[in-house]
Amino acid sequence: MRIDKQQIDQHNTDLQKVHQKRFDFAKSEITNPESIIQKLIDFNVAIPSWALGTGGTRFARFSGAGEPGNLEQKMEDIAVLHALNNSSGAISLHIPWDIPSNYTAIKKLATDLNLKFDAMNSNTFQDQKGQALSYKFGSLQNTNKAIRKQAIEHNIEVIKHGIELGSKALTVWLSDGSCFPGQLNFRKAFQNTLEGLQEIYAALPSDWKVFVEYKAFEPNFYSMTVGDWGQSLLYANKLGPKAFTLVDLGHHLPNANIEQIVALLLMEKKLAGFHFNDSKYGDDDLTVGSIKPYQLFLIFNELVEGMDARGMNHATDLGWMIDASHNIKDPLEDLLQSIEAIMISYAQALLVDRTSLNKAQENNDVVAAQEILQSTFRTDVRVIVAEARLRAGAALDPIAYYRNNKIRESLIKERGVNNITTGL
Numbered sequence: 307m308r309i310d311k312q313q314i315d316q317h318n319t320d321l322q323k324v325h326q327k328r329f330d331f332a333k334s335e336i337t338n339p340e341s342i343i344q345k346l347i348d349f350n351v352a353i354p355s356w357a358l359g360t361g362g363t364r365f366a367r368f369s370g371a372g373e374p375g376n377l378e379q380k381m382e383d384i385a386v387l388h389a390l391n392n393s394s395g396a397i398s399l400h401i402p403w404d405i406p407s408n409y410t411a412i413k414k415l416a417t418d419l420n421l422k423f424d425a426m427n428s429n430t431f432q433d434q435k436g437q438a439l440s441y442k443f444g445s446l447q448n449t450n451k452a453i454r455k456q457a458i459e460h461n462i463e464v465i466k467h468g469i470e471l472g473s474k475a476l477t478v479w480l481s482d483g484s485c486f487p488g489q490l491n492f493r494k495a496f497q498n499t500l501e502g503l504q505e506i507y508a509a510l511p512s513d514w515k516v517f518v519e520y521k522a523f524e525p526n527f528y529s530m531t532v533g534d535w536g537q538s539l540l541y542a543n544k545l546g547p548k549a550f551t552l553v554d555l556g557h558h559l560p561n562a563n564i565e566q567i568v569a570l571l572l573m574e575k576k577l578a579g580f581h582f583n584d585s586k587y588g589d590d591d592l593t594v595g596s597i598k599p600y601q602l603f604l605i606f607n608e609l610v611e612g613m614d615a616r617g618m619n620h621a622t623d624l625g626w627m628i629d630a631s632h633n634i635k636d637p638l639e640d641l642l643q644s645i646e647a648i649m650i651s652y653a654q655a656l657l658v659d660r661t662s663l664n665k666a667q668e669n670n671d672v673v674a675a676q677e678i679l680q681s682t683f684r685t686d687v688r689v690i691v692a693e694a695r696l697r698a699g700a701a702l703d704p705i706a707y708y709r710n711n712k713i714r715e716s717l718i719k720e721r722g723v724n725n726i727t728t729g730l
């Protein structure tokens with residue numbers, strides 16, 4: 307399934323008049339629209355290979371139809387998103403769910419589809435068919451040295467797959483931890499994990515990074531061995547300059563001040579990047595911006611401020627990825643919504659009047675500082691985001707295009723109703 311460029315042009319022509327009117331108004335309200343639009347055009351968020359199918363809960367999974375059944379089809383789905391929004395030009399692979407059978411063919415397909423390979427993800431949170439030793443009691447933390455060794459070797463294998471594809475980073479998320487008090491010696495678990503990560507780190511090519519992702523709870527419910535940003539930062543600092551802390555928005559305890567965490571990790575040059583999603587209660591993996599859009603804006607506000615303070619390139623110096631699950635929606639529509647929410651928050655953060663905000667902060671003018679952020683958050687920048695898409699040759703209204711042109715129906719015709727995405 308490939309999107310026809312002429313059909314996108316037709317879609318844009320149909321919407322052009324209304325769009326132009328709105329854009330002219332926005333331009334008159336916003337001080338630096340051109341610089342914001344260029345930054346939006348450059349900004350991309352990777353799509354993980356596991357986000358293209360319908361996810362489940364621990365109770366049930368209600369499959370969608372026309373889902374991608376192999377890596378090639380997953381890449382084609384992401385290319386559909388990228389053609390529609392110009393902001394989804396990378397795929398993040400999960401090993402072993404997405405081991406390419408032919409690197410050359412997969413790389414050629416990526417080039418044809420205009421996709422890059424983002425960070426590689428290892429998996430020691432479940433046992434694979436035929437696997438010698440079990441991760442029931444953890445992987446890198448395990449009291450059994452042979453199990454630790456198996457987990458280390460798996461991560462090194464993931465790096466090797468990534469080298470073949472041109473990826474530049476490994477994301478390690480460990481489900482390691484304990485479910486009951488007394489089960490684990492915290493210090494030994496930490497040390498075993500650190501030693502394992504050190505061996506993995508030693509296998510990284512010189513231009514690679516390793517991202518240490520943390521999570522407060524689940525699947526372990528008493529302790530997690532990489533449970534919060536402090537623990538992740540401890541590992542990253544001990545590992546060295548190629549190791550960073552990865553923030554997944556759903557991996558905090560309720561009400562954590564994620565924007566402050568982001569600001570400090572950036573200051574310490576240890577922020578790897580993001581897994582975007584949203585949540586009401588725990589690691590809910592809901593559509594980005596669907597529950598707490600103001601928090602998303604505040605996070606982007608810190609990101610832009612912190613990256614500019616260090617002269618970083620917004621588009622390339624951090625890793626941006628969606629990590630959400632879609633239980634009741636069409637995954638592709640859900641991903642379009644998530645990317646749109648990210649682009650809106652990013653555009654708003656670019657719009658913040660930093661000189662005035664700094665001044666208000668220096669003068670302890672609490673009301674002025676709050677007004678600056680809230681009035682920016684309440685500015686409608688959707689037309690600016692749409693203009694960036696238009697200039698990049700993507701669709702003014704991606705979801706309308708997707709529905710009007712019956713993309714899912716075409717995918718069902720092509721793949722059938724019973725295709726199930728690998729890994730889900």
Ligand SMILES: [Mn+2]
Nearest residue numbers: 519554581629
């Ligand atoms: Mn994640």
